[in-house]
Amino acid sequence: MKIILTGATGLLGSQIMYEILEFFINKKIDGKLIIFARNKGKNSASDRINELLSSSYTPKNIRDKGIKKLHEYLEIIDTDLALVQETVLNEITDAYFIHSAGFVNLSTDEEHREKIFDENTKITKALFGIFHPFIKKFIYIGTAFSSGNRKGMIDNDFHNLGFKPDHRNAYENAKFHSENFIAEECKKIGLPFQILRPSVIGGKMLSKENPYFISKYMVFYLLAKFFYVLSQRKGNQENIRFMINDDTVLNIIPVDYVAKVIVNSLDRDDIEQLNIVHDKSFNMTHGLQIIMKEVGYSNYTLVPNSEDFKYANSIEKMYYESIGKHLNPYFTTTANEYDTTVLKSILEIPKLDQDALTNMIRYAKLNNFKDINV
Missing domain, CATH: 3.40.50.720 (NAD(P)-binding Rossmann-like Domain)
Structure with missing residues (x-):
């Protein structure tokens, strides 16, 4: 073979x-x-x-x-x-x-x-x-x-x-x-x-060996990394407004x-x-709350999507002119789910709940969100 x-x-x-x-x-x-x-x-x-x-x-x-x-x-x-x-x-x-x-x-x-x-x-x-x-x-x-x-x-x-x-x-x-x-x-x-x-x-979930390991941090990990770095700064956290639909999922x-x-x-x-894919997606609002809590950034507000959105401070400007610009379409997308009937016939889908997402972010924090490049 x-x-x-x-x-x-x-x-x-x-x-x-x-x-x-x-x-x-x-x-x-x-x-x-x-x-x-x-x-x-x-x-x-x-x-x-x-x-x-x-x-x-x-x-x-x-x-x-x-x-x-x-x-x-x-x-x-x-x-x-x-x-x-x-x-x-x-x-x-x-x-x-x-x-x-x-x-x-x-x-x-x-x-x-x-x-x-x-x-x-x-x-x-x-x-x-x-x-x-x-x-x-x-x-x-x-x-x-x-x-x-x-x-x-x-x-x-x-x-x-x-x-x-x-x-x-x-x-x-x-x-x-x-x-x-x-x-x-x-x-x-x-x-x-x-x-x-x-x-x-x-991150990995099928084995007790190196659980939640991942070699490169992308998508939701990048969001976590961005606000984790900001949370380590001295001084007060500026408020960040996330434009997000109530029913959007991840x-x-x-x-x-x-x-x-x-x-x-x-x-x-x-x-x-x-x-x-997973047979049950995370509600995006809930997922965002888990991530922000874990990285220690608490000063944020959830607001409806708006074409008239204007930055209120330097943090909003920094976020929306970098990763926020690219992630926002996923925060405001239409809610959906996937038919996993065939997928389940191949291999049972592991449970991915609030604890699992929390552990993925904790693993990333412990490794300082550092990618493995070979």
């Missing part, structure tokens, strides 16, 4: 790598995980992967195998994906291709739109063009938010909506275009494919659950599209 993985050094990609290796080892499969990665400064692609395989946050049963044993399952190709040689391609015939690499950027700034599109859609199209003649299935890791601003119950099919999605930013739009491209091109040539879409990714799913579902879905021929 051969599996190709892009993005193995990233937030989700590294967890997918661990899950594949565990799958090979535990099931005693004669497998090969082919990782395409680039060097970073003085660190080669192998150096970067080896660090992920031997660190304190590496799953113990993986780490205990040792680098030498793990490399029996690995082939690390140090190259830019756009420069892959044909001799390499001939060796990966009949492999599953998991495209996890991507550029997560929720910016609403027009000047970032082209870069976000290129780093997601343009690269995905190029990869498909290079690899599709050699692989047995193309698995694209998208985002549940490529459905755009929608209300009510959202099912797994984003390709037959009958309407154009109302995307909140260039990232959602780029991911939507990428997955549609993959679906259309694969259908043309009869190549099996899967579009797997996680919602907002949170869907969070643990990173290790996402990785396990992806690996467990590889052979499911009946799954072409799947949202990897």
